Amino acid sequence: MIPVSSLKDRAVALFGLGGSGLATARALLAGGAAVTAWDDSPASVEKAAAEGIPTGDLSAADWSGFAALVLAPGVPLTHPEPHWTVRRAQEAGVEIIGDIELFCRERRRAVRRPAFAAITGTNGKSTTTALLAHLLKVGGRDVQIGGNFGPAILGLEPPKAGRVYVIECSSYQIDLAPSLDPAVGLLLNLSPDHIDRHGSMENYAAVKERLIAGVEAGGTAVVGVDDEWSCAVAERAEAAGKNVVRISVREALDDGVFLDGTDLAVAEKGVRVFTLKLAGIGSLRGAHNAQNAAAAFAAARALGLAPEVIAAGMASFPGLAHRMEQVRTLGKVLFVNDSKATNADAAERALTSFDDIFWIAGGKPKEGGIEPLRPFFPRVRKAYLIGVAAEAFAGTLGEAVPFEMCGTLDIAVARAGDDAASSGLAHPVVLLSPACASFDQYRNFEVRGDAFRDLVNALPVV
Numbered sequence: 269m270i271p272v273s274s275l276k277d278r279a280v281a282l283f284g285l286g287g288s289g290l291a292t293a294r295a296l297l298a299g300g301a302a303v304t305a306w307d308d309s310p311a312s313v314e315k316a317a318a319e320g321i322p323t324g325d326l327s328a329a330d331w332s333g334f335a336a337l338v339l340a341p342g343v344p345l346t347h348p349e350p351h352w353t354v355r356r357a358q359e360a361g362v363e364i365i366g367d368i369e370l371f372c373r374e375r376r377r378a379v380r381r382p383a384f385a386a387i388t389g390t391n392g393k394s395t396t397t398a399l400l401a402h403l404l405k406v407g408g409r410d411v412q413i414g415g416n417f418g419p420a421i422l423g424l425e426p427p428k429a430g431r432v433y434v435i436e437c438s439s440y441q442i443d444l445a446p447s448l449d450p451a452v453g454l455l456l457n458l459s460p461d462h463i464d465r466h467g468s469m470e471n472y473a474a475v476k477e478r479l480i481a482g483v484e485a486g487g488t489a490v491v492g493v494d495d496e497w498s499c500a501v502a503e504r505a506e507a508a509g510k511n512v513v514r515i516s517v518r519e520a521l522d523d524g525v526f527l528d529g530t531d532l533a534v535a536e537k538g539v540r541v542f543t544l545k546l547a548g549i550g551s552l553r554g555a556h557n558a559q560n561a562a563a564a565f566a567a568a569r570a571l572g573l574a575p576e577v578i579a580a581g582m583a584s585f586p587g588l589a590h591r592m593e594q595v596r597t598l599g600k601v602l603f604v605n606d607s608k609a610t611n612a613d614a615a616e617r618a619l620t621s622f623d624d625i626f627w628i629a630g631g632k633p634k635e636g637g638i639e640p641l642r643p644f645f646p647r648v649r650k651a652y653l654i655g656v657a658a659e660a661f662a663g664t665l666g667e668a669v670p671f672e673m674c675g676t677l678d679i680a681v682a683r684a685g686d687d688a689a690s691s692g693l694a695h696p697v698v699l700l701s702p703a704c705a706s707f708d709q710y711r712n713f714e715v716r717g718d719a720f721r722d723l724v725n726a727l728p729v730v
Contacts, residue, residue: 269295270422274373276300279333281326281362283353284340285312291420292338292367293321304329306353326353331360339366341416341440347467366444368437371421373447380429385567386415386448388437388479389456389492391614392560393417395591396456397436399552399564399582404432406581407573416441432571439466439475452570453483454490454563458497459613460635473497480505487511488570490563494518513570515562517555525562527555532562534575542575544582550594551587556617590717592618595724601688603724606701607717612640615703619644622697626650626684628677631704631716633657638664638703645669649696650687652680656708676709677716681723689730698724 272295282293285307293316296303304324307313317323337357344351345364357364375381387397394417401413412424415435424433435450439462442448458473466472480489480501491502493514506512514524522538530547533540544565546552552561561582568578587593593605604622609615611634619625619641629638630653638661651671653661658673665671674680681698688696700720710716 269298270371270374270424270426271298272296272301272370272374272422273299274370274377275335278302278335279304280336280338281306281329281331281334281353281357282338283307283326283351284343285309285316285321286340286342288367288420288422289340290316290319290321291423292340292370295367295370295422296338297321304334326356331356331362334360334362337362337364338370339364339444341366341438341444344465345440345443346471347465364444365446366441367420367422368415368435368441368445368448371433371435372445372449375427375433376449378427382427382429382431382433383452383571384433384435384450385452385454385571386435386437386450386479387454387456387563388439388442388476389454390459390461391611391617392456392556392563393436393438394608395557395588396454396560396563397434398588399560399585400567401434402585403564403568403573403578403581404434404571406584407568407577409571437479439472442478443475445478448479448482449484450479450482451484451487452490452567453479453487454567455480455492455498455501456559456563457492457495458501459495459611461611463635469497473501477501477504480510481508483510488513488567490515490566490570492516492559492563494559513566515559515566517559517562525566527558527562532558532565534565544575544579546582549583549585551585551592552582553592554617554621556614556620557592590714592621593717593721595721596727598685598727599689599730600694601685601696601698603685603698604700605717605720605724606699607706607713607720609701609703610634610705610713612636612638612703615701616641616644618699618701619647622695622699623647624649624691624693624696626652626688626691626696626698628652628654628674628680628684628698628700628720629702629704630654630657630661631702631706632708633660633704637661641703642668649691649693650684652684654680654702654709655704657704677719678723681720681727685724685727
């Protein structure tokens with residue numbers, strides 16, 4: 269745990285008692301703050317109280333006495349409308365912050381400031397976070413990993429000299445961290461997502477940019493430049509005097525890390541200084557994972573690792589569950605769990621990674637559906653549609669791709685497995701890459717991915 273000493277002896281309102289909220293409450297109490305915690309869920313309040321966390325109805329509280337409102341990232345700050353606690357805090361002139369902000373304050377108070385890498389982007393955050401942490405561990409570093417991926421940040425070990433924090437940051441968390449100041453900041457990419465929580469793409473991008481704009485003096489900003497939004501962020505950061513390392517999987521760079529065929533190339537002032545081979549690393553298959561690898565490479569170098577050490581770490585990276593996870597091979601058929609692909613942009617990354625795809629798609633649809641994926645339909649031999657989106661997806665596929673209305677994942681896995689096995693293709697792939705949220709049938713994408721894995725592992729060996 270990281271005790272939050274910056275609010276010692278101050279009264280603090282805390283709202284949101286999920287995993288990160290509970291960790292934050294414990295850290296505040298350990299640092300000597302006077303906490304009043306609350307949640308709209310009575311069960312969550314009861315659980316917190318049972319753990320000894322002081323609770324109290326914040327709707328009846330005197331807000332003039334609070335030094336801060338610490339808000340869980342899942343609670344609306346601005347859109348679709350501010351949560352009632354946000355309005356109460358604003359009326360009382362109380363600052364509104366989150367757990368990432370509290371960590372940044374504790375880091376600045378440390379006698380010797382530990383290294384801190386913060387990762388954001390629309391897609392690829394978790395893989396890049398895990399990969400960077402893996403590379404640093406291979407390099408012998410003392411690594412703490414968490415944030416939006418893994419343990420809550422304040423549940424990690426306290427700052428100390430030589431320790432490195434590798435933290436995934438969602439847009440919600442960045443919005444609650446006004447003094448976010450990583451030593452190395454990574455922005456992978458930007459595409460429309462969470463618009464309901466930010467109001468517009470412009471607002472969403474502006475929130476993400478704060479992570480790069482906040483990189484501390486002497487630090488490094490690693491920015492993907494394969495979309496116009498991120499490219500503009502890189503230009504503004506450089507104009508502001510930041511040390512910017514650009515990454516790309518679409519074009520060669522005179523300075524930066526880019527994909528050249530199946531290799532990562534590192535260039536400085538127009539000269540290639542290192543080449544890293546990605547071919548044969550199954551956990552980093554596809555252009556999207558090449559982008560993750562490029563970002564992690566650049567960040568690891570900025571944190572002091574030699575290129576040769578980074579290359580060894582890349583080769584041993586095991587990958588993450590639900591993100592292009594190679595579940596099983598039956599005969600010639602490879603089954604891939606990409607349940608984390610909850611939007612079309614993420615599914616595109618999977619569809620570009622294989623040639624003969626038996627595609628399981630559907631769930632709770634997001635804006636735009638799968639129309640943006642039309643250029644990749646020739647890679648799909650047949651689609652197996654599930655969930656609420658099935659009918660709309662069928663309309664988009666039309667005559668371009670054969671499809672079957674399966675409804676549920678168990679039927680889709682069985683039908684796709686049979687068709688792939690009898691296809692006669694050399695390398696057929698049954699790919700769960702839904703391009704949808706899971707909430708129509710599953711609690712989250714992890715539960716959906718676990719169900720897929722269980723179904724695949726239950727298939728008989730022919």
